[in-house]
Amino acid sequence: MLSPQGRVIMVSGANRGIGLAVARCLHGKGYGLSLGGRDTEALEAAVADLGAERLMTHRYDALDRASSEAWVAATVARFGRIDGLVNNAGIVLHLTVEDDDEEAFDRLWAVNVKGPLRMIRLALPYLKESGEGRIVNLASASAKRVPNTNAGYAMSKFAVVALTHATRQLVWNDGVRVTAVCPGYVATDMTAGVATIARQEMIPPGDLAELVATVIALPNNAAVAELVVNCRLESTL
Numbered sequence: 511m512l513s514p515q516g517r518v519i520m521v522s523g524a525n526r527g528i529g530l531a532v533a534r535c536l537h538g539k540g541y542g543l544s545l546g547g548r549d550t551e552a553l554e555a556a557v558a559d560l561g562a563e564r565l566m567t568h569r570y571d572a573l574d575r576a577s578s579e580a581w582v583a584a585t586v587a588r589f590g591r592i593d594g595l596v597n598n599a600g601i602v603l604h605l606t607v608e609d610d611d612e613e614a615f616d617r618l619w620a621v622n623v624k625g626p627l628r629m630i631r632l633a634l635p636y637l638k639e640s641g642e643g644r645i646v647n648l649a650s651a652s653a654k655r656v657p658n659t660n661a662g663y664a665m666s667k668f669a670v671v672a673l674t675h676a677t678r679q680l681v682w683n684d685g686v687r688v689t690a691v692c693p694g695y696v697a698t699d700m701t702a703g704v705a706t707i708a709r710q711e712m713i714p715p716g717d718l719a720e721l722v723a724t725v726i727a728l729p730n731n732a733a734v735a736e737l738v739v740n741c742r743l744e745s746t747l
């Protein structure tokens with residue numbers, strides 16, 4: 511395992527849910543953190559107890575290109591390096607093939623796919639420089655099979671897995687390792703309305719965060735391309 515000491519990880523959507531759990535887990539292990547969120551006040555309040563010694567917050571809105579550029583620049587200004595990027599921020603919209611709502615399809619694409627793509631592009635020079643850079647993209651079990659009519663979300667998450675593999679091919683020789691994490695139901699706000707499975711049966715965000723931390727800590731010769739995590743038995747995952 512790599513030592514967390516001195517390594518700096520960026521986490522998007524860190525104000526709640528999986529992103530906040532990942533931030534807390536990585537902080538507990540000793541990493542430096544640059545956390546991105548749309549509402550910086552909410553983000554600062556969510557991590558206020560962690561202190562500012564190894565942590566900074568910055569505005570990140572996937573729909574605002576300039577916020578991505580400013581977040582990366584501020585991270586490098588504060589820490590002088592970037593060793594990892596966790597592309598966590600994402601939205602779920604229920605859109606079937608029959609829904610004539612291209613604005614909503616565009617929004618899913620912009621937040622779930624173009625956001626991570628842009629963050630990867632901006633962080634890559636620093637991740638390469640690290641020699642042990644890590645990118646973790648929060649995809650979904652909905653990136654592995656399509657069990658319902660939600661074409662919009664599944665299409666966006668399949669694209670995240672494609673983004674993951676294309677990035678792996680590009681940066682393997684620079685020591686950057688890229689992982690798509692594909693969880694089933696995680697107990698966060700996103701699944702608050704899910705009635706088909708009890709909340710206590712869902713994956714706890716803290717446990718998923720431990721897996722993300724493990725992927726980040728593994729050495730270059732133990733790379734995980736996809737990590738599928740489920741809370742229930744399905745035929746293929």
Ligand SMILES: NC(=O)c1ccc[n+]([C@@H]2O[C@H](COP(=O)([O-])OP(=O)(O)OC[C@H]3O[C@@H](n4cnc5c(N)ncnc54)[C@H](OP(=O)(O)O)[C@@H]3O)[C@@H](O)[C@H]2O)c1
Binds near residue numbers: 548648699
């Ligand atoms: N929960 C699950 O069952 C599950 C399963 C598989 C995959 N995932 C994926 O895991 C990731 C995190 O999910 P979660 O369950 O933690 O969701 P969540 O509780 O709904 O949190 C979503 C996070 O994304 C941020 N976000 C939304 N739109 C954004 C934008 N335009 N720019 C920047 N940030 C934005 C939110 O910020 P605000 O607070 O400002 O809205 C929030 O921090 C997502 O990519 C999701 O698709 C979740």
